[in-house]
Every structure is written in C-alpha cells, then in structure tokens.
Amino acid sequence: xxxxxLFSLLxxxxxxxxxxxxxxxxxxxxxxxxxxxxxxDKESNIFFPEDELTLKLSNDEDYLDIVVATNxxxxxxKIYNLGLSIWLDPQGKNKQVFGVNFPLPIEKPxxxxxxxxxxxxxxxxxxxEEFFDRFQKYEYExxxxxxxxxxSTLDQDEVCQVRLSSNNQILFSCxxxxxxxxxxxxxxxxGNKEKIGISIFSTALATEAYRSSLSSKEVINKSLRTxxxxxxxxxxxxxxxxxxxxxxxxx
Numbered sequence: 001x002x003x004x005x006l007f008s009l010l011x012x013x014x015x016x017x018x019x020x021x022x023x024x025x026x027x028x029x030x031x032x033x034x035x036x037x038x039x040x041d042k043e044s045n046i047f048f049p050e051d052e053l054t055l056k057l058s059n060d061e062d063y064l065d066i067v068v069a070t071n072x073x074x075x076x077x078k079i080y081n082l083g084l085s086i087w088l089d090p091q092g093k094n095k096q097v098f099g100v101n102f103p104l105p106i107e108k109p110x111x112x113x114x115x116x117x118x119x120x121x122x123x124x125x126x127x128x129e130e131f132f133d134r135f136q137k138y139e140y141e142x143x144x145x146x147x148x149x150x151x152s153t154l155d156q157d158e159v160c161q162v163r164l165s166s167n168n169q170i171l172f173s174c175x176x177x178x179x180x181x182x183x184x185x186x187x188x189x190x191g192n193k194e195k196i197g198i199s200i201f202s203t204a205l206a207t208e209a210y211r212s213s214l215s216s217k218e219v220i221n222k223s224l225r226t227x228x229x230x231x232x233x234x235x236x237x238x239x240x241x242x243x244x245x246x247x248x249x250x251x
Contacts, residue, residue, distance in 0.1 A: 025245035030058035030065060035163045035175060039067050050239040051075045053200060059247050061190065064088075064180055068200060069173040073119060074112065075238070076172045081109035082237055083203030086176055090184050092195030094242045098183055100176050101203045102138030102162045103131075124168055131164040131172075138162050142182070180247075190249045199242045206236035 025045045030037065044054035052072035058065040066086060070076060083105040087096045110118060122130055132153075140160040141148045151157045161177040180188060183196075 024243050025055075025057060027057040027059045027064070027245055027248045029248040029250055030060055031250070033058065033060040033063045033065055033177065035161055035177060037065075039065060039175075040169075044069075045245070046243060048200070048239070048241050051078070053238075053241075055198070055200065055243070057198075057245055059180065059190075061250070062180060064178045064183065064247070066176040066178070066198070067173060068176075069170050071171045073116060073171065076119070077110060077112055077115040078202065078236055078238055079103065079172065080106060080115065082206060084174055084238075085199075085201055085203040087197075087199045088178065088183060089197035090194070092197045092244045094197045094199070096199075097143050098178070099141045099143075100138065100160055100162065100178070101140070102174065102176070103135035103164065104137055104139070105202075105204045106134070124166060127166040127171075131166060135164055140178075190247050194246055195244050196247070197242055197244050199240060200238065201240040202237040204237075 027045075028042055030039070030042070039056055039058055042056055042058055044056045046055050047053070048055070051070065052075055053068055053070045056065075056067040056069070058067075068084065068086065070079075080103070083101055083103055085099060085101050087099040089095045089097045091097075119127075136153050137150060138153065138160075139148060139150045149157075149159070151160070153162060159179045159182045163175045165173045165175070167173075180190075184194070188194075
C-alpha cells in the first residue's frame, strides 16, 4: 500500500512538473503589426481577476505586441500612481531580463477619492488626450547588458515602442511593441517551442512615503490591513503576475 501511495505521489509530481514546463499561452500571428493596430479584433489571452486586467499577445517575425487593458477605475488609479511595469524572460524562468516601464509613476499620487473626482472630469475622447499629455516618457531595460534607456513617445524607437489609449469600450489600454531580435537574439528563429515569461505589476511599490499623501485616517487603516490575513482588497500596487507563452509563426 505504501509503495502504491509513493508511486502515485511521484506520478503527480512528474505531471505537475511537466505542466509547469509547457507554455501557458499562445501568441497570435499579426502580419500588420504596428502601434496603430490596436488588436481590437484579437481575443485576450488571459484575464487577471485580482486587478481586472487583460493581457493580449501577438507577433510577426520582427516584433512582439503586448496589450494590457482594464475597465477598472481602481486599477487605473494604481497605474497612474505607481506606474506599469512589464518584464519579459526569453527563457521562461520568471526572471526580470527585459523590462518596459510605462507609464512611469507620477510625483503626487492620487488618493482613491481624489482620483475618482479627477478622472470623471474627462469625456472618453478627452481621456485619450490626457494620456498623451501626462505620459510622454517611458523606459526600457535590458538586464543582460546593464542597459536602461529613457525614451519619449514622440520618438519611434526601433527596439521598443509604446502607446496608451482609451475609447468607449476600454477605459485604459497600454500597447507595447518589443523587437524580437533585441529580446531573443540576432539568430533567433520562431519555432513555437520557445517559452517566454511575461509579468505585470507596478513600477514602484506603495510605501509609507507614498501614503504620506493620504489622510492620517487612511494611513492608519492601511497599516491595520497589513496585519490582516489574506489578500488586501484595497492594496495600492498591482498584484505581480508571471505567465509563460510561446510565439506564433506564419502559417
């Protein structure tokens, strides 16, 4: 009986290990890859309920397109205050290898109430202009080269391009295009067998310094919640997400 149990446990471990080794998502082929192509006709690959974020992946032979979107004002508040960070690991080992920070955190964070009052001032078409005016700087980093590049959205960088948008269907959408040659290497050829890791979380963390912009009552409540068991539904930073995916090839 003991041997049966041991073999069963071993089988479960092997199965779990094999599941972890497989890409969780599949990018879709996009022959018209560009920042102007918002991929609205593509279905999202995955939904993250903690922050009500969707992730959409597409690629051609030269670029990987990443679209992160949400209709949650609370999540948009977090992104405004603490920025959005996308990290990629070309080996699928959940390591921060190539990262894009956009938008960058603002200097004076909004409390949830102040942000709600702020955001309701804009019509849908005005919010697009607000994104353009407020967020014109971004940065990308290649840890392998100890390289950190600051770029303006007014430039068309060959390695990494980004764009924020808003419309009647989507409150906030961030489109990032990354050169596959930069990410995977000069000799890389798409083969559907690669496993690439991708993560979504905040550029900065919600520290006590960040909370100094809030009222004393809000600070006390947040401090008390850190002592509670389980997830904090009112946390200010995005929940870190790591997911593996494989690239699509032209068929």
